[in-house]
Amino acid sequence: xxxxxxxxxxxxxxxxxRLVGEDSLEYERLLAxxxxxxxxxxxxxxxxxxxxxxxxxxRSPSAALKDSIVTAIRSDRRPATxxxxxxxxxxxxxxxxxxxxxxxxxLIDDARLRRQREELRARSADLAQRVERDRSELARRDLVTxxxxxxxxxxxxxxxxxxxxxxxxxxxxxxxxxRGVLVAGNLQPLPPDRQYQLWVFADGKPxxxxxxDVDPSGRTLFESKDLASIRTAENFAVTVExxxxxxxxxxxxxxxxTPS
Amino acid sequence: MNSRRQPEDRDPSDAxxxxxxxxxxxxxxxxxxxxxxxxxxxxxxxxxxxxGEAEEVVQDVFLYAWRAAATxxxxxxxxxxxxxxATRSRSIDRLRTRRPLAASEPGGRDPLADLxxxxxxxxxxxxxxxxSLCRGAIGELPAEQRNVLELAFFEGLTHQxxxxxxxxxxxxxxxxxxxxLMKLRERMRPYWTREGNA
Numbered sequence: 001x002x003x004x005x006x007x008x009x010x011x012x013x014x015x016x017x018r019l020v021g022e023d024s025l026e027y028e029r030l031l032a033x034x035x036x037x038x039x040x041x042x043x044x045x046x047x048x049x050x051x052x053x054x055x056x057x058x059r060s061p062s063a064a065l066k067d068s069i070v071t072a073i074r075s076d077r078r079p080a081t082x083x084x085x086x087x088x089x090x091x092x093x094x095x096x097x098x099x100x101x102x103x104x105x106x107l108i109d110d111a112r113l114r115r116q117r118e119e120l121r122a123r124s125a126d127l128a129q130r131v132e133r134d135r136s137e138l139a140r141r142d143l144v145t146x147x148x149x150x151x152x153x154x155x156x157x158x159x160x161x162x163x164x165x166x167x168x169x170x171x172x173x174x175x176x177x178x179r180g181v182l183v184a185g186n187l188q189p190l191p192p193d194r195q196y197q198l199w200v201f202a203d204g205k206p207x208x209x210x211x212x213d214v215d216p217s218g219r220t221l222f223e224s225k226d227l228a229s230i231r232t233a234e235n236f237a238v239t240v241e242x243x244x245x246x247x248x249x250x251x252x253x254x255x256x257x258t259p260s
Numbered sequence: 261m262n263s264r265r266q267p268e269d270r271d272p273s274d275a276x277x278x279x280x281x282x283x284x285x286x287x288x289x290x291x292x293x294x295x296x297x298x299x300x301x302x303x304x305x306x307x308x309x310x311x312g313e314a315e316e317v318v319q320d321v322f323l324y325a326w327r328a329a330a331t332x333x334x335x336x337x338x339x340x341x342x343x344x345x346a347t348r349s350r351s352i353d354r355l356r357t358r359r360p361l362a363a364s365e366p367g368g369r370d371p372l373a374d375l376x377x378x379x380x381x382x383x384x385x386x387x388x389x390x391x392s393l394c395r396g397a398i399g400e401l402p403a404e405q406r407n408v409l410e411l412a413f414f415e416g417l418t419h420q421x422x423x424x425x426x427x428x429x430x431x432x433x434x435x436x437x438x439x440x441l442m443k444l445r446e447r448m449r450p451y452w453t454r455e456g457n458a
Contacts, residue, residue, distance in 0.1 A: 004438075011438040015412045016348060017419050043336040047452055048444040050341035051394035052413040053348060056306035058298040065301075065315050066293055069322045073286050076326060162353040163324075163346070188328075252353040 006030055006038055014045035015052070019159065024257075028157040031168070150174035156257045158236055164188055164254040167218075171236050171257065180209065180224040180233065184255065187218040190240060197241040198222065199249055202230035206237065211245040274339035274387075281329035289326055295387060296340055297322075300347045307351035307414055317354065321346045337452070340387060352416035390451060397447035405440030408433055 009027045012019060019027050030038060153174050160167035169184035182198055190196065195213060199206040209224035227233075238255035272280070274295065280288035297318055304314035324346055325332075332342055398406060404426075411422045419437070423430045445452075
């Protein structure tokens with residue numbers, strides 16, 4: 001249902017006002033509602049808000065800036081679109097390689113046996129990895145279940161912020177368990193040297209709660225580190241940091257919650 | 261005469277340049293830069309008040325545009341609005357990381373205090389038209405609505421902070437932001453519709 005209050009919240013968000021307290025929660029609820037009018041209004045209000053940028057007088061950039069940008073772009077090798085499939089040229093080479101391999105195996109039996117051994121070894125290593133992955137996944141799910149079923153579990157909403165206004169997340173937090181589970185979506189993929197880092201605010205200070213990556217659709221399910229040292233979590237935020245994380249936040253905040 | 265210059269052919273639209281960036285045409289970025297870098301730098305500078313940092317933001321925005329060209333949706337706004345929003349959010353992020361320092365200074369920094377006169381920058385007629393529409397729309401807003409919108413947009417303040425700064429009730433701040441932005445939306449609507457259908 002669309003109302004004046006909804007227009008107010010959407011206007012605040014569109015102009016870039018940091019929503020806090022009840023407004024933040026209300027905005028999260030609004031975004032979760034099936035409201036086609038709101039969904040259409042928000043981008044239009046953002047477009048209108050961008051017109052305010054015209055109020056800043058233009059400035060001539062330094063001569064080096066353009067060169068610096070163009071050089072960076074020309075050295076950026078990341079493809080913007082998917083590479084076309086290469087199956088057309090692959091088959092003849094594959095057949096030729098297979099034929100050559102078969103020929104070699106027939107001629108040199110010792111080489112065949114060696115290769116079989118290597119294959120078995122590789123398969124065995126692969127199976128061991130899978131078992132390990134399954135074991136970790138099981139442990140992870142067990143932890144998530146324990147956190148979510150804790151009798152003191154709290155649910156906090158994190159809204160998109162700064163460069164990623166569309167990002168969304170929830171944190172299930174247990175003060176007793178000293179752990180939280182973050183469920184996030186709409187996060188942008190990051191360059192290989194960057195990771196998202198979760199911060200828990202305790203006594204007004206951010207505490208590292210671990211780093212995580214997102215899947216190609218921008219989603220993640222991530223459990224925080226064991227934060228035995230903190231008494232209670234006041235708020236949460238996610239920043240973009242160098243891979244491996246940093247002791248104190250340095251990068252842009254992309255998700256932030258509502259202080260309790 | 262048939263040999264007359266045809267601007268449509270020689271000056272591709274911003275949206276066409278972004279589409280070219282999607283297929284990795286670096287020249288398209290250079291052309292987009294020529295059109296809009298001064299405007300974006302002006303915005304970053306107004307928020308940050310420091311040229312070096314403002315240029316870093318502009319560089320970051322063009323790299324973002326290059327990498328995210330495929331995500332630009334012409335039905336959700338113009339290229340310049342897309343770039344302005346990206347510039348604004350990156351600048352405000354930087355501003356917020358240094359706000360605790362600024363807050364300790366008496367009176368804080370006034371980012372409007374040392375603005376130069378508008379630079380003489382070449383821009384395409386479409387950009388000039390859009391700017392003219394924006395200026396007209398913003399100019400028609402009542403001063404109190406324009407003021408709260410600018411405090412939110414350029415200084416990244418929360419509505420509570422705006423209420424304190426303007427010594428106005430919180431509810432009044434929210435109402436002014438809503439009314440001001442809804443008016444801007446109405447004035448910008450023809451352009452929105454035109455871009456969306458282009």
